[in-house]
Amino acid sequence: MVGSVYTLIPPLIVILMVIATKKILLSISSGIVASALLLNQLQPTDTAKDIVSTAVGIFYDGKTVNTDNILLILFILGLGIITAFIEKNGGTVGFARWAQKHVKNAAMAQMVAVVLGILIFIDDYFNALTVGEVSRSLTDKYKVSREKLAYLIDSTSAPVCSICPLSSWGAYIIALYAVLLPPTAAPLNQFISTIPYNFYAIFALGVVIFSAGFNINVGKMNDVA
Template identity: 45%
Template structure:
């Protein structure tokens, strides 16, 4: 059933079950199983081995560790841990309170969210986790629905990451381009330089970013988002009351009331500097031709840079967290709210 209309069935099933169940992982699993059954002509045992081969291929390449995928997965995992520590230290809360005093309009709160979404481009998951945590106090203050906050974050996080070479998605795309160049026998330019040349042609990115600012500044809402916005403006309810059972994961974490703005920016700055620094260093070490910026980044070991940068950022964040907890007589006696 390859190369037929039946190949559309797995993604359609996944999308359908997402809409019906609101459970992304379960829906993706259904799509994967459906795809494997189609490829194996509905042979259950062969389908199982297809799934296993695809899964193991994420971690093993031939007989060696697939460092590209593993390092990026570890980087994303560390980003989640860093975000949790920043939240527990109160850094995100402190920045949110600082911004509340300076952002005076709904349009300003939305533009601020979009700008932060562009600035924090290392990873789209990290972007969403961090920007969401930082901007919620500000957008809640101005009665901006969580639906619109989610839209702004999602429409800046992923688009910016896919055109930023120094990001987890940028690294992944450069790797794909490199494989294509090798397969086609193209050696006139590196994967990195090809990626850079493709950036202006990524029309979706520029359209998505432009639309975000138009909607934020002009408050042009339509469809279901308009319903959420009207409810937020009229009642102050920024979340859908029909989904009260949904609880944000970070709200289950204790948040220090002694947090400062630097508890947010220091870990992020260290993470960014160490990641970029490691990528540049690996590129310089591997460059044997002319030492240009394109060649340096083209020869850089981006996944390794992301991993080392993530480790450095995690260590610094943990040290800051431990220092704060020590000054407050240990974790148990921290002034959490």
Template identity: 40%
Template sequence: MDPFDAGWLSLLPPIIAITLALITKEVISSLFLGILSGTVIYCLGMGTGDLIIKPVEIAFTTMVNKVDFNIIIFCTLLGALVFTISRAGGTRAYGNWATKRIKSKRVAMLSTGGLGAFIFIDDYFNCLTVGTVMRPVTDRYKISRAKLAYIIDATAAPICIIAPISSWAAAVGSNLKATGAFESDFAAFVATIPYNFYALFSIIMVVMVCLGNFDFGPMRKAELRAQQGELGNVDAEQAELGTSAKGSLIDMLLPIGSLIFFAVVALLYSGGYWGSDPAYHTLAAAFGNSSASKALVWASFG
């Protein structure tokens, strides 16, 4: 596809996709219609004349070309890992251990955000892991699932986008390098961190919500329902998963710690840290040259 300057019309596809998602509560079709609107604008601008078949052809071709099976495999293996940790009783053991040390609702929320900040390798891994691990703890202090989800999600992506060692760092850095303004992907990424206002303000907002118990709108309603005990039966959910009662902390810490360790090693390996080219024999250069999607698949297998 040849480049085309659509001007302000380039704003329409994301607006259409987001609006439809909010109205229909259905993401896949909303995203597809957003992409389709973009291809229609492209065909109009390029003067193809065909506004029915051509936009659909371009939309499907673009989506197929953008599929990254490494990410699909990683998410599948990651889901299996989280499920296995839960079945082994590691999640329950951590919940029991944390409950003895976490003495208030405020500390429980801050601990959720803190764990999210610690797991900075990937936002998918962050959300799945922190949600599974902290849910028993937040349930004990009657923190709504909606608020737990907000704390996790508002920490996961922002912390990954400002962490130099993450799947996002490699992806974003590779795009920034195309401008030719920096010597490496890593240098380009690090230079953007102070200006990533969304990520920084999102993390600040999470801290404010945790410290000030600041709720409004639907979140406040969810919290009021949680205080009345509308949380779901955690014990029944664990029984349905066949959770072992013999689990210990090591059943959670060893797999998660191993995944983080393997992810760092795999990122360095894919970036050529141990390769023949001396240009990548530094941490910064290796991380900048790494393939995050491949590294995460290797790490999840490890």
């Protein structure tokens, strides 16, 4: 079944289940099971073994522990913990109260989300989690749709991180340069020199600032929260 039209079944299952159940983890898990079934010719026993061995392989390849994957998972869990900590300690409410004294309309509320998205450049996941949690109550107050907020967050998180040398993305790219470039080359300088050519990031940031500042909405962005 590999290499045939049947390979479209798993993503279709995921999409349909997300629409029907609104449960991301359940939908993705169903897609994984469907993919494993196709790879193993619909044999349930082989499918179960394949899923288990693949899951174990994320952490242990049979000879050594995969510390990179473990650290990545711990890092993502840590981001979620920090976000929950901010919420439980009233950081979200406190920021919303402060912002409500200064923000007067929907455009300003959107610009707050954009500015936060630019300032929190350490990691795109942390950016999305934090800015979304902090900005949501403010944008809801001024009837900014969740679709528009999602766009503002997505178009600031990854683009900013991809051009910032102090972000997780920047560190990874600089590390790649250190391996690929001659020893005499300075990886940090090389990274900085490529920033003007990161057209997607620059264009995305320009468009999102324009869209927020002038309160321009398209399609579902017009739906109030």
